[in-house]
Amino acid sequence: MTPIEPRRRIEFVLGDITKETVDAIVNAANSGLRGGGGVDGAIHRAGGPEIMEECRRIGHCDPGDAVITGAGRLPARFVIHAVGPVWKGGRNDEELLLISCHEQALELAREHGCLTVAFPAISTGAYGYPPELAAPIALRAVIEALERLPMIEKVRFVFVDENLLEIYREALAHLKA
Numbered sequence: 101m102t103p104i105e106p107r108r109r110i111e112f113v114l115g116d117i118t119k120e121t122v123d124a125i126v127n128a129a130n131s132g133l134r135g136g137g138g139v140d141g142a143i144h145r146a147g148g149p150e151i152m153e154e155c156r157r158i159g160h161c162d163p164g165d166a167v168i169t170g171a172g173r174l175p176a177r178f179v180i181h182a183v184g185p186v187w188k189g190g191r192n193d194e195e196l197l198l199i200s201c202h203e204q205a206l207e208l209a210r211e212h213g214c215l216t217v218a219f220p221a222i223s224t225g226a227y228g229y230p231p232e233l234a235a236p237i238a239l240r241a242v243i244e245a246l247e248r249l250p251m252i253e254k255v256r257f258v259f260v261d262e263n264l265l266e267i268y269r270e271a272l273a274h275l276k277a
């Protein structure tokens with residue numbers, strides 16, 4: 101059976117990623133896996149202390165990489181903690197690191213048998229990556245990963261902000277096939 105084209109496996113929704121009933125939600129984590137503000141704080145608050153205990157045991161994750169834990173009280177089965185780049189003007193490997201954290205997150209999802217995965221807009225909050233630049237890079241990385249990973253049926257990008265959703269929607273429409 102031919103897998104569904106990657107673009108048709110991507111969805112955009114407005115909401116809170118902690119409420120997503122997918123196999124894995126992706127956290128925009130920091131290298132120390134210590135939790136923090138933004139989506140990271142929301143995930144640990146809603147998921148309870150088990151997730152942080154596992155993060156402590158893992159200890160560290162390099163920018164551009166990802167690690168996986170259980171999801172505590174969240175409806176998802178797993179949390180994939182992906183560490184995006186801090187925006188420093190665009191000449192410090194930001195693009196490569198943003199691509200690889202999306203790739204690594206989806207590889208981990210596949211290794212753990214996840215069919216559905218939800219992503220936030222990694223690096224576009226406290227890490228300061230301009231969303232107009234981050235959107236096409238994140239989307240291209242996910243599309244290319246989905247080409248290699250036909251078993252992943254659905255990637256939902258979840259936004260708290262309608263403007264951000266519109267930026268990602270526009271970026272997908274303008275990405276070359």
Ligand code: ADP
Pocket residue numbers: 115116117118128129137138139140142184220221222223224225226227228229258259260261264
């Ligand atoms: P980073 O440090 O990678 O920039 P942030 O958590 O500061 O991570 O922001 C990443 C994105 O996640 C931002 O666009 C922010 O609006 C969004 N965000 C914050 N809380 C949530 C949530 N509960 N669900 C989905 N997205 C969220």
